Amino acid sequence: MEQAAPFRSELMAHCYRMLGSMHDAEDLVQETYLQGWRSYETFEGRASLRTWLYRIATSICLRALENRARRALPSGLGAGSADPDVPLDNGDSPLGWIEPFPDAWWTPGSPEAAFAGKQSVRLALVAALQELPARQRAVLILRDVVQFPAAEVAQLLDTTPAAVNxxxxxxxxxxTEVGLTEDGTVEPADQERRELLDRYAAAFEQADVDALTRLLRADVRxxxxxLRVWFSGRxxxxxxxxxRGFAGVGxxxxxPTxxxxxxxxxxxxxxxxxxxxxxALHVLTPGVGGVSGIFAFLDPELFAxxxxxxxLRKAS
Incomplete structure (x- = not known):
């Protein structure tokens, strides 16, 4: 199965889009390769190896979703708060939480694939995907993200092209109903990305409220x-x-990550x-005129x- 190794990265992203969890994605891709290794002698070459692996991975994801509640972000569970003094809840939720996806896990073969891959794992999109029934989710990802033809998706899911469409x-x-939109979202150039990270980091390290304020859009989230509570507005x-987030100068x-x-x-x-x-891991959504979203994942176990x-040792 050495020839299957180059597809691990995109299969990881595929399983992540399906389940919203990097840990689940890692486990299911491992299961995909194990199942593929066990059944490789039955691979007849009627489809490409890539398509065959996607078929296995998608089937495993659909089975996993049968017994798991969907994952969500706090904004998917209720209205935001404008009161920064509101009591913080303990995070109890009937759903699991969407996890961040490390950029290092995505190793595309071309700049075009890199751009498409990054766009397809943005947190807003992954959260919206979790609103879809599992098979609809699979169809949309396979058609609009992976860009398989309808006939190929139909074979992969054992259905018809008409049903896929x-x-x-x-x-x-x-x-559209859940309001997925990229309005105002920008893809910063490398230099702009570094400057944004430097300014955001400096604002926290220097406990500089004014500097942070200048970075944020009026409609920032x-x-x-x-935590279930979330805030809307600069x-x-x-x-x-x-x-509650600053810890004093220094x-x-x-x-950066x-x-x-x-x-x-x-x-x-x-x-x-x-x-x-x-x-915490702070994932920023850059927008026209400043940062439009901050996702602070309060889970140190994600760092690994x-x-x-x-x-880290404090600088002396």
Whole structure:
């Protein structure tokens, strides 16, 4: 199965789009390769090896979704708050939380594939995909993201091209209903990305509310899984971060990384013993005129998947 190795990255992204979890995606791709290895002698070459692997992976994802609740972001569970002093809940949710996806896990073969891959794992899209029934989700991903022809998707899902086209229309209509839009979203150039990360990191490391305010759009959102509460609007977002997210000048370290094709930073907070400990992964949505979204994943266990250490020593 050496010839199947080049497809691991895109299969990982495919399973992530289907389930919204990088950990589930990793497990299901492993299962895909194991099943493919066991049944490789039955591969007759009627379809490409890539299509055959997608068939296995999609089937495994659909089975997994039969017994799992969909994943969501806080904005998918209720209205945002404009009160930065609102009590924070304990994160209890009947659903699982969408996880970030490390950019390092996506290794496309061309710049065009890199751009398409990044766009297709953006957090807003992945969250919207979870609103779709599993088979509609699979059809939309295979047609609009992977760009398989309808006839090929029909064979892959053991259905008809007419059924595929019908499911695709319903899936697109549903995404419109849930308000999926990229309006105002921009793909920053490398230099702009670095400058954005540097300015955001400096605002936190220097506890500079004014600098942070200048970075944010008026309609910015702040979401912090696993907390259900989320905030909408520059004023409540900056007030909340200033009172509960800053740790004083020099108290926080921000390490650049990449997630979901979006600029991201790993935040380390002090523990009182001279050690900075993993606290949250901040994934930013850049927009026209500033940052339009901040997703602060408050789960230090995510750091390992991004190749980040659990602790840092404070600079003397």
């Amino acid at each position: 019908s499911a695709l229309q319903r899936a697109r209509a549903r995404l 702040l979401e912090m899984p696993p 004023e409540p977002v900056t007030r909340f971060l200033a009172s 108290g926080v370290a921000m390490v 990449g997630a979901n094709g979006q600029p991201a930073l790993a935040a380390y907070h002090p523990d009182g013993d001279g050690v900075l400990r993993a606290h 998947a991004f190749g980040l250490p659990p602790t």
